[in-house]
Amino acid sequence: MTPAARVQAAIEILDLVIAAARNNGAPADRLITDWFKSRRFAGSKDRRAVRELVYRAIRACGEVPDNGRAAMLLLAQGDEALATLFDGTRHAPAPILPDEPIATGGIAPAWLIEALAASGIADTEAAALLDRAPLDVRLNTLRAGRAAMPDGGEQTLSAVSWRYPHGTAIEQSDAWREGMIEVQDLGSQLACQAVEARPGESVIDLCAGGGGKTLAIAASMSGEGRLLATDTDRNRLSRLAPRAERAGAGMIETRLLDPNREEQALSDWHGQADAVLVDAPCSGTGTWRRNPEARWRLTPAQLERYRTVQARLLDVAATLVRPGGRLVFVTCSLLDVEGARQAQAFLDRADGRWRADLPQLPAGTPRGPGLRLTPHRDQTDGFFIARFRAV
Numbered sequence: 001m002t003p004a005a006r007v008q009a010a011i012e013i014l015d016l017v018i019a020a021a022r023n024n025g026a027p028a029d030r031l032i033t034d035w036f037k038s039r040r041f042a043g044s045k046d047r048r049a050v051r052e053l054v055y056r057a058i059r060a061c062g063e064v065p066d067n068g069r070a071a072m073l074l075l076a077q078g079d080e081a082l083a084t085l086f087d088g089t090r091h092a093p094a095p096i097l098p099d100e101p102i103a104t105g106g107i108a109p110a111w112l113i114e115a116l117a118a119s120g121i122a123d124t125e126a127a128a129l130l131d132r133a134p135l136d137v138r139l140n141t142l143r144a145g146r147a148a149m150p151d152g153g154e155q156t157l158s159a160v161s162w163r164y165p166h167g168t169a170i171e172q173s174d175a176w177r178e179g180m181i182e183v184q185d186l187g188s189q190l191a192c193q194a195v196e197a198r199p200g201e202s203v204i205d206l207c208a209g210g211g212g213k214t215l216a217i218a219a220s221m222s223g224e225g226r227l228l229a230t231d232t233d234r235n236r237l238s239r240l241a242p243r244a245e246r247a248g249a250g251m252i253e254t255r256l257l258d259p260n261r262e263e264q265a266l267s268d269w270h271g272q273a274d275a276v277l278v279d280a281p282c283s284g285t286g287t288w289r290r291n292p293e294a295r296w297r298l299t300p301a302q303l304e305r306y307r308t309v310q311a312r313l314l315d316v317a318a319t320l321v322r323p324g325g326r327l328v329f330v331t332c333s334l335l336d337v338e339g340a341r342q343a344q345a346f347l348d349r350a351d352g353r354w355r356a357d358l359p360q361l362p363a364g365t366p367r368g369p370g371l372r373l374t375p376h377r378d379q380t381d382g383f384f385i386a387r388f389r390a391v
C-alpha cells in the first residue's frame with residue numbers, strides 16, 4: 001500500500017470504530033483485524049502503519065468525531081507530511097477543502113473531564129490516561145523461577161513482575177507457551193497481591209472474567225487450597241480453563257452465575273471464604289491507554305448502572321466471607337464514584353461489621369478507605385483497590 005492508501009484505509013476503519021462506539025459494536029482492535037482479513041494485499045508493515053494511524057486519531061479526539069475523515073484531518077492539522085497525502089490520487093483521500101469539518105481534539109468528553117477532575121485527575125494525570133501502555137509480564141511461580149523470564153525485561157516494584165519494551169513478542173516465547181509467564185499489567189498484579197491469598201485457603205474471584213487475576217491468585221496460593229472463579233459471562237469464563245491448564249493451576253473451579261441470583265448460586269460458600277475478590281465491572285477509565293475509544297462509549301447512564309452493580313456485588317461478596325476474612329474491592333477506574341466513594345458507602349452500609357484494612361503495596365496513594373494507582377504516578381493502569389476485614 002502507498003502511504004496515502006494507508007491514510008484512506010485508516011479513515012475507513014475509523015468510520016467503523018465511530019459507528020461501533022455509537023451502537024455498542026465491536027472494539028477497535030477487532031474491527032481493525034476484521035478489516036484486514038478481507039484485504040490480503042496488505043502486508044504486515046501496512047497493517048502496523050494503519051493501526052498506528054487509527055489509534056493516533058482515536059487518542060487525539062476527546063469527543064466521538066463525526067466521521068473518520070474529520071478525525072484524520074485533526075491529525076493532519078499538526079502534521080504536514082500527513083496533510084500532503086490527501087492528494088486525491090488513486091486509493092488516496094480526497095484533497096482537503098477549505099473549511100472542511102475537523103474533529104475536536106481533547107482528552108475525553110467534557111462530562112468525563114469534569115468527573116475526573118472532581119476525582120483529582122487533571123492536567124498531567126489526565127493527559128497520561130492516553131499514553132501508550134507498557135508491556136508487563138508476570139512470572140508464574142507455579143511453573144517456573146525467575147530464570148525463565150525472557151531476556152530484555154526490567155524487574156518492576158514487584159518480585160514477580162517484569163516490564164518489556166513495546167513490541168516484544170512475549171506470546172511467541174517458549175516461556176509463554178509453557179505457561180511460565182503471563183502478560184498482565186503491574187497494577188492488575190498488585191490488585192491480586194492485595195488479596196494476600198495463601199496456600200490452603202478458600203478464595204473466590206467473584207468477577208473472574210477470563211481469569212487474569214484468578215491465575216495470579218492461584219500462584220500466590222502455590223496451587224493449594226480452593227479457588228472458585230465465577231462470572232455471569234459464559235464466553236469470558238470459558239477462556240479460563242485452557243489458561244489455567246497452561247499455567248498449571250488445576251485447583252481452579254469455575255461457576256457461571258445468573259445476574260441478580262449470585263447469592264443463591266453461591267449458598268454453599270456462605271460465610272466460608274477466607275477472601276473474596278470483587279474485580280467489579282466498571283467504566284474502565286483507568287484503561288484508556290489500552291482502549292482509548294472506551295471514552296467515546298461511556299455515558300452517564302452506563303456509569304450509574306456500573307455503580308449500582310458494584311454496590312450489589314460488594315453486598316453479595318460480604319455474605320461469602322468468614323468472620324475475620326478479607327473482601328477486596330477493585331475497579332480499573334479513576335472515578336471516585338467507582339472507587340473511594342463506593343468503598344466508603346459499603347463501610348457506611350456495613351454499620352461496623354467491616355473495617356477498612358489498607359493493603360501494603362509498593363505503589364499507589366491512599367484515597368478514601370483504599371488505594372489508587374494512576375498511569376502518571378505509578379506507571380500502571382488506573383486502579384482503585386480497597387480491602388475490608390470482617391469484624
Ligand SMILES: C[S@@+](CC[C@H](N)C(=O)[O-])C[C@H]1O[C@@H](n2cnc3c(N)ncnc32)[C@H](O)[C@@H]1O
Binds near residue numbers: 208280
Ligand atoms: C473487570 S472485569 C473482570 C476482569 C477479570 N477479573 C480479569 O482480571 O481478567 C468485570 C467482570 O465482571 C463480570 N460481571 C458483571 N456482572 C457480574 C455479576 N453480577 N456477577 C459476577 N460477575 C459479573 C463481567 O462479565 C466481567 O467479566
